Amino acid sequence: MVADDLTGGMETAAMLIALGIDCGFVTDPELVVDMGETPALVIAQKTRVVAADEAVTKMEKAARALLALGTRQIFFKYCATFDSTDKGNIGPVSDMLMDLTGADYTAFCPGSPSLLRTVYNGHLFLGTQLVSESPKRNDPLTPMTDPDLVRVLQRQTQLKVGLLAHSAIRAGLERLREQVASQAADGARYFITDTICGEDLDALAALTSDWKLMTGNATLVQHYPRVWKAKGLIPAADKRRPLPSVGGPGAVLSGSCAERTLEQLAEFERSRPVLRMDLLSVDGANSAVRAALDWALPKLESGPVAIATSASPDAVKLAQDRYGREGAAQLAERILGGIAVALRDAGVRRFVVAGGESSGSIVGHLGIRKLRVGSYGGPGIGTAVTEDEEPVALCLKSGKLGPVDLFMTMLEAMLHPENPYDRA
Template sequence: MTKPIFGVIADDLTGGMETAAMLIAAGIDCGFVTDPDLVASLGDSPAIVVAQKTRVISADQAVAKTESAARALLARGARQIFFKYCATFDSTDRGNIGPVSDLLMQLSGAEYTAFCPASPALRRTVYNGHLFLGAELISESPKRNDPLTPMTDPDLVRVLQRQTPTKVGLLAHPLLDAGLDHLKRAIAEEAARGVRYFIADTIYDRDLAMLAALTSDWKLMTGNATIVQHYPEIWRTQGLIPTAKTRPSLPAVGGAGVVLAGSCAERTLEQLAEFEKRHPVLRIDLLKAGGVESMVAAALDWARPRLENGPVGIATSESYAAVNLAQQRYGREGAAQLAESILGRLAVSLRSAGVRRFVVAGGETSGSIVDHLGIRRLRVGPYGGPGIGTAVTEEDDPVALCLKSGKLGPVDLFTRTLESMLHPEGAN
């Protein structure tokens, strides 16, 4: 069995699917699983993505789940491990980016690694170690109010250093402009002083290309999916993979279509409002929630007759103010778990009712729904846009899924994606 050259460990399913989709669009065969035990059964794909719901669970749990994924990929002989997290570096002072990276350094035997969350095309940039969303520091953006991972410090060197005993440094932008040889010398000098982690300034796409060239032979790299787009051409130049293959397409999937939204991001709320212009949407108020069973039953009763006339939407998404009220009643984690449980169990009931096309908004929501549906392996389609991944299950009666980052995607994404699943091209 051929050893993979690239093993990705993603801390949520939306990001993992986006990464796989980028590789597939570049002509790289890429396996995608949610269960590390399936890694050994995959074929000769040069890239494998293991996506698990580890972003906001406890650091100890995230480390344990990541260890299973890393050991499975390393047992397959993965040449490089890539830890994928969000462009907004979603984490808290307890983790999970730092503790997971500490583990991966140990398991991979890496001497050092870099952190590249940036997505310049989406105006997620890092300068002097500070993370910007557009013209705003992340601490002055809506991310400061995130219900699970509020980002109140824009200095990623400080943010990461609070999560790890490993010494954190900076690859400042002048170093990237100075060229590859200069970068390598600077890293060697800093490593001699004990620095093992490097936050990478990244403003332009050319910075991503430079960082990809720098890190393509490293045992461990970490970052957002955007840098991954720059690796395939390097691998081809190095003779590690053949010339690009034709972009594969996904099969058409019929059956009823549903949007399930749990994200509270402003973009998801806009997408729901746009979807509601043409399709009915049920908004579940967690403050009025009874038992999970009764809420799922009520939502299913609402959806069944409407599905005969086309797609519907069901959402626990709310404004940050409404989320704060729910958190006051249930606690921060309790409110999130309640919403995820309702939507996850509802997805199971909807599948039994004939739904075969799902668009899911929110990384945590996506993980919960895929877990509830018992999906462990997916065939991913080529890249359809930032934060968006489309896939089908590998079974006789397939289900089509679009797992979307809450913050991303065009405003008409929901309707357009559900319609695209009906056609052979299938991936946005």
């Protein structure tokens, strides 16, 4: 799998691990050279909102590294809300992967019915709302203002985009294959897939398990192992390994501006201090890092702290007006990345990070390229430990997901042996 952010990539690996399948996780394609015996591999890189040509270059390097190992299928993992813009990056990356793998066609399955992310007649819903009517329409980086995913993807590619409607998906495997063949004969190379229940994901896994390329969000991946085992493609033995406990101080770093993250910060603040950093008030990234460290170090003696650049939509707009959309995001990421390094150097060994882009930036600043991932602990949550002499425990979470008390729960869980991460 090639994933366009670290939280989603780690969640995907965790899902396979929870099903007893050994799955490697790296952020650097060069590290997969010695992992050819692992049945599943995830290369997660921060490519969701970078320039399209940069995303394509990074993803191509990752895919080539996997294909060099004899990989039978590439899975391109992106967000359940199809996070992208008219310039990409889902379309351009998929175009490259089609050429690289030689696939005749592929499908796009962002749906996650268990999380109420569903697709019907090609339209993406969050709960009962079209995505264009949900809070996702105000996303500071990838606002979703068009719910028709056929139109959204068609604006990103010159290849013809079709639709595998719900009636076709529920008609049985042979009829579904006929529908793919019929649309492909008319020139369709891409298919948006309707998904409104778990049985739809079972059908799509059966349909695509032998395709050279498949794309979607993490939830679909859970439906492949049963097919793989039935075909004798993977060992039947359970390969789950519990994560070790990690001590030392703990910290929450948050760059997500999602409503759920703001709620989680408020809950954390009921018991522990939170530093909210206003991008309009900071005097550069280096100064902000020093100020945050001066604030945090005395407080860490009594327990975890949280530091956030998270803000309300109005505050985000003001920052974007001053720095530009990309400039504001980059400033926040430099600040949080610098704070993470400073805290690690000061002895912090337990981190909870909120936000996919923030997670990618912080892991990159910390120089982490390979992680031992824990078993799946819930939607949007990935847990892992570095395999260093002084291990660092990480919980990387999607901004939009997780229980309201997640921050303190995960920091405390890292202290305990066996695999406490599953409890969250």
